Amino acid sequence: MPARDAVSLPNTEAFENIADHHIVRNFVGGLRMMLNDRTTAAYFWILVGITFLGVVGPMLAPYGIEQTQYSETGQILSAAPPSINHPLGTTFAGYDVLSRLLVGARPTVITGLLGGGLILTIGTSIGITAGYVGGRTETILMRFTDFVYGVPLIPFGIVMITFLGVGFLSSILVIGLILWRGALG
Known part of the structure; x- marks a missing residue:
């Protein structure tokens, strides 16, 4: 058996210290418990698959998302059914559905x-602050939360988009500002 290198010994000790850390043990234990339930495991793997597609999906797309598909006769494949070349078919404009997906x-x-992180950040901050400080601060924060529960979602979202402008990041911000109240319930 070869002698252990002095350089590799600290690395293995560091790894063992990380593996013994209570946060890692709790995470692995919680993940193991979660995956023991068949329904939860199925939804977990669906979420992992969607996340994987979000990371590598654009590289796997067989066609451009705005590339019109034509038949052998030169006609646009408008709302074509699934085929070998287009497994999910095409749209009315002739775009490949799989590529767009x-x-x-x-x-x-x-x-x-990002929206979920914003929801958790706002909701948890208000809940923890109200619970920890208590008294008048709790009363004010909970009345504010009650007020926000009374605001209709869609009109508020439309007003927020009007002020923030239409865009990807502004829509994420609106999602966080509208749905944070669900993190408290």
């Missing part, structure tokens, strides 16, 4: 992660 997964994943 693969490319569209990335903004969906980004919106979900």
Whole structure:
């Protein structure tokens, strides 16, 4: 058996220290418990698949998302059914549906992660502040939350988009500003 290198010994000790850390143990234990339930495991793997498609989907797309597809006779493949060349068919404009789905997964994943992070940040901050400080601060924050529950979602979203402008990041911000109240319930 070869002698252990002095340089590799600290690396293995560092890895063992990380593996023994309570956060890693809790994460691995929670993941193991979650994956023991069949339904939860199925949804978890669907979420992993969508996230994977969000990362590598644009590289896998067989056609451009605005590239019109034509038949052998030169006609636009308008609303063509699924085929070997177009597994999910085409749109009325002749675009390949699979390519559009693969490319569209990335903004969906980004919106979900950033919007969800914003929702958790705002909701958790208000909840923790109200619970920790208590008293008058709690009363003010909870009345503010009650007020926000009374605001209709779609009209508020339209007004926010009007002020912030139409765009990818502004829509994520609107999602966070509208749906944070669900993190408290």
